[in-house]
Amino acid sequence: MREKGFSASWYVIGLFLVFSLMMGGFADLQPSEAAVEAQAQEQDQDQEQDPVPLIQEGVKKAKAGEYEQALELLEQALELRPEQAGIHFNIGVVLENLGRVEESIPHYENVIRLKPDFPGGYNNLGNALWKTGNMEKAEEMFREALSVDPEYNLAKINLGNVLLAREKPEEALGIFREVKEKNPDSAQVHYLEGRSLALMGSYEQAVNAYEKALALDPEMHEALFHLGLAWGLLGNREKEIESFREYVSENPDNPSGHLQLGTALIRNRNYPEAVTSLKRAVELDPQSFAAWNNLAQVHVSMSNYEEGLEAAQTAVGINPASPQAYNSLGFALVGLDRFAEAIDAFEESVKLAPDFADARYGLGVAALLSGDRQTAEKQKEILEGLNPRMANQLDGLIQQGE
Numbered sequence: 001m002r003e004k005g006f007s008a009s010w011y012v013i014g015l016f017l018v019f020s021l022m023m024g025g026f027a028d029l030q031p032s033e034a035a036v037e038a039q040a041q042e043q044d045q046d047q048e049q050d051p052v053p054l055i056q057e058g059v060k061k062a063k064a065g066e067y068e069q070a071l072e073l074l075e076q077a078l079e080l081r082p083e084q085a086g087i088h089f090n091i092g093v094v095l096e097n098l099g100r101v102e103e104s105i106p107h108y109e110n111v112i113r114l115k116p117d118f119p120g121g122y123n124n125l126g127n128a129l130w131k132t133g134n135m136e137k138a139e140e141m142f143r144e145a146l147s148v149d150p151e152y153n154l155a156k157i158n159l160g161n162v163l164l165a166r167e168k169p170e171e172a173l174g175i176f177r178e179v180k181e182k183n184p185d186s187a188q189v190h191y192l193e194g195r196s197l198a199l200m201g202s203y204e205q206a207v208n209a210y211e212k213a214l215a216l217d218p219e220m221h222e223a224l225f226h227l228g229l230a231w232g233l234l235g236n237r238e239k240e241i242e243s244f245r246e247y248v249s250e251n252p253d254n255p256s257g258h259l260q261l262g263t264a265l266i267r268n269r270n271y272p273e274a275v276t277s278l279k280r281a282v283e284l285d286p287q288s289f290a291a292w293n294n295l296a297q298v299h300v301s302m303s304n305y306e307e308g309l310e311a312a313q314t315a316v317g318i319n320p321a322s323p324q325a326y327n328s329l330g331f332a333l334v335g336l337d338r339f340a341e342a343i344d345a346f347e348e349s350v351k352l353a354p355d356f357a358d359a360r361y362g363l364g365v366a367a368l369l370s371g372d373r374q375t376a377e378k379q380k381e382i383l384e385g386l387n388p389r390m391a392n393q394l395d396g397l398i399q400q401g402e
Contacts, residue, residue: 190223228247292318357387
């Protein structure tokens, strides 16, 4: 679940309207002195054609979700005042809401060109760059926003998020804790602190942060989801399952929740319920490789080999470059006594991942069952360097076959 950046709100008539874009997070709801000053200067221009009514109506349309009409009105305003930073800003926000993120970037660039002391321009440009995959440049823009206004919490949070995405959790943690000092009752900041701690491997502290976030905001479902992940990493299956049960009860149409619940149930050897959860996951997201592959594995564990074969074949179709998918396919075929096909599947798996011990073991088993002791012995030797436990298990099967 990758976090998105937070964009500032509408820029009109010298203040930000109290309107959240909900583009992955919070909008800035505070008036901006820089915006007031910028608009005052801009409105000193020739008043014969006043763009303000067009801006007002455009923002009104946008607030109602009528983004195409809003864009048309704001573009008319821009024709009247092509060098007005506020109009460029609003157009950028509307384009982002229309999913035309790349088109928003030149408008935000114009904002920072025309009003370089306005931090919201840098923040929204950073957010757009982040969405288009340019995280290095996005980080630069968030830092620019903070150089203009060091107390701009929106940019601090965005900077922390992009640092998490760039695998710099230690620096992100410092930023989130700085924000938390002044906003101790912010559930979002406690949640982000937890994300940082989890990426650092501090799972117990992450659990504490997520639980604090949920205490402040019981409806923060992303905190509940990551709480389940943290419990799983701590090996607390009961708490992991409890968290994901609660998550799917509150988010029944989210495939990731059903996938995680099903995976936790597999680890707890509750196979029938795992099948139910994973089937729901693939119903909601038929292209979920992880859900299909896990479903294949749990069916094989229950000796439901036909169902396991079908799920494994679907997983291979979704991701034919996955060694895990061919491994699942191989074990389903072994269960159906289709040893030659199983050998082909395992060989494809080890071709993709030569050090994949599970597939080496499966190849040895399939070879042994088909009468090829030499191949089984070879896989045992390879396994001795990869996974001695599996090597011993395979050796035991070989000895039984003598």
